[in-house]
Amino acid sequence: MSKILILPGDGIGTEIVDQAVKVINSLNSNHEMGMTLVNGLIGGIAYDETGSPLPDETIKTAKSCDSILLGAVGGPKWEVLERDLRPERGLLGIRSELDLFSNLRPAILYPQLASASSLKTEIVSGLDLMIVRELVGGIYFGKPRGIEIRDGERFGINSATYYESEIARIGHSAFQIAQKRGKRVCSVDKANVLEVSELWREVMEEVSSSYPDVTLSHIYVDNAAMQLVRDPKQFDVMVTSNLFGDVLSDCAAMLTGSIGMLPSASLDKNNFGMYEPIHGSAPDIAGKDIANPLATILSVSMMLRYSLNQLELADKINLAVSEVLDKGYRTKDISVAGDKVVGTEEMGDLIVMALES
């Protein structure tokens, strides 16, 4: 019996999470998974209903659950709020409260979608890359931060900070994942300019001595961005800081054709995790039944793999997605001329049918 906290959030969040819930319900009915779902509030909707983007109740419930499934947060309606009340603060807050420091962002190209990538098929076909991003430290959390008046003008400040222990634990995550994959870790930094990156590189070297079966290499972040679009298949596991990981993983996402295809996991040291698509709340398409729910459905697969230890069921979901793509069904974002374009709801139903066939 597992208890899962469902946090749909804002924008397309509700629509895509509904499809993932259909998948969980199907697993409950057909595989006696006994996953109990509890709904909670986060983001703009939480602010509207409680005055906070991360109500205490949500954290309390999260701590009583085995896993969390999140849709997305944010939207123009809340952009006018004071910074601490904005939906995105809810997301940063829950990651930090639960110490979800290890963010796994796979970029896998389904062969059926090779033509949806902006890169040539031979460059991306078969891509299977894992970006491991540090999620609760670095410049997103470092202090001092803020906007103040200095010398009579506005002055903005953020601080890129890491303790060696923070670097070491994300390093261990990356090396352990690499041991189960291609046994190569590439650490991304800017050690030629930033002292915090110099420390990052030193600690990665120290951590690597515990993993003699894994090869460690280093790359500067500017070169990493270039290599990702030049020859992405050279990488197995990339490990990097919060900010660099944010940018590089969106770049890697587009190699695969759509941001709507990519799940993610954010784990603590015990593999308790929050699972979410890497995209945002897409206010431009919310409520239109055109959002791609596959990243969220694949997030359920990651939850089964990394937190609930149900590897067979995780594979089953991946296979169902592959089968539906094989039959030519696509949401609008991944379609090319001649595809059978379906809406969010219908895509969810097709995955459930494939799971149950």
Ligand code: NAD
């Ligand atoms: P976004 O990811 O929401 O959208 C970027 C583009 O991708 C849009 O054109 C959108 O329509 C498209 N897209 C995203 N998900 C899609 C899907 N499942 N299917 C089809 N198309 C999809 O990024 P944005 O526009 O920069 O941000 C919108 C809001 O989301 C902002 O408020 C931002 O702060 C928030 N945001 C939240 C998260 C999160 O909750 N994890 C992440 C990023 C952005």
